[in-house]
Amino acid sequence: MTASLTDPRLELARIVAGEVTVHPDPRLPERILHLTDAQGRGFYAKQHQQPARFAQELRAYANWSHHLGAKVPALKAHHEASLTLLLSEVPGTPVTALPLDHPDQPRIYEAAGAALRALHAATLTPPASELGRQLALRLTGWADRAHQAGLTSAAARAFLHAAAADLAEAELEAAACHLDYQPRNWCWSPDTGLAVVDFEHMRPDARLRDLARLHHRHWPTAPHLRDAFHRGYGTPTTAESAILHTFGAYEAATALVRGHETGDQTLHDYGTNLLERLM
Known part of the structure; x- marks a missing residue:
């Protein structure tokens, strides 16, 4: 999706901020534009492809995102017919642009x-x-879905079904969850602290699911960062650690299917390796 003079993202931004400049950023999905206005204020204009996801992100900004103990974008405007949001830019550097040995990690x-x-x-x-x-x-x-696509063995399918049976017996606390809480959605400034972005997945869900992606994708090779996170969040109990382990099966299955369906080999390989590690 490229920007044109009739692009609804640009039209919405111009209504709110006047003339804007587009700043190409290869790290962004094509449906998101990085913009600045004449005063240098930054914005992101985002166009959804699915009405349900658009509505979900609107609900997140209206009801839940402000509860995070971090800076978050402000919803400046939205246009329902084109499924477009205009968001303020948050301060800081994307955490994925910082090396893992950066002293601020x-x-x-x-x-x-x-x-x-x-x-x-x-x-x-x-x-x-x-x-x-x-x-x-x-x-x-x-x-x-993974098995029907030929992505798992019969043993792997049985393992995932057993993990589902464990979840069916669990009593889980629910909370508003970001559901993609990981460094690619964090920005950092030594002066202003942490900012969190991307609320299109946010909804009430099992609280521990917000830790699962970090637990299985980022912390196995960086236990010191796991310990730092738990200093802020709190350390899981033995029972909660067991549930996090079970959520690894959920993480693996979704990564396998989404990686396969979108042609994302990195995501597919992550799901394959995680499933093997869990089994």
């Missing part, structure tokens, strides 16, 4: 833990068995 992870703790504490609901059963059904569906 422990501070970043501790701040990320504290920010997520604030969100979950503000939106927490009591443990319920219904949530575990819902997640078990979802995991079974992902496992079957």
Whole structure:
């Protein structure tokens, strides 16, 4: 998706901010534009492809994102017919642009833990068995899709179904969850601290799912950053650690299927390797 004079993202930005300049950024998906106005203020204009995802992100900004203990974009405007959002730019450098040995990394992870703790504490609901059963059904569906696509062996499918059975028996706390909480959605400034972006997946879900991607994708090779995060968030109990392990099966199955369906080999390989490690 390229910008044109009739691009709804540009039209929405001009209504709010006047004439704007587009700043090409190869790190961004094509549906997102980075813009500045005449005063140098930064914006991101984002066009969704699915009405449900557009509505979900609107709900996130209206109801939940402000509970994070971090800076978040402000929703400046939206246009329902074109599924377009205009968001303010947050301060800081994308954390993925910083090396893992950067001296601020422990501070970043501790701040990320504290920010997520604030969100979950503000939106927490009591443990319920219904949530575990819902997640078990979802995991079974992902496992079957993976197997039907030839991505898993019979043993791997059985393992995923067993993990789903464990989830079905679990009583899980729910909270508003970011559901893609990882460094690619964090920005950092030594002066202003942590900022968190991308709320299109945000919805009430099992609280521990917000830790699963970090737990399985980022922390195996960086335990010092895991420890820093837990200083901010709190250390999982033995029972919560077991649930995080089970959520690894969910993470593996979704990565396998999405990597296959989108042609993302890196994501597919991550799912394959994680599944092998869990089994």
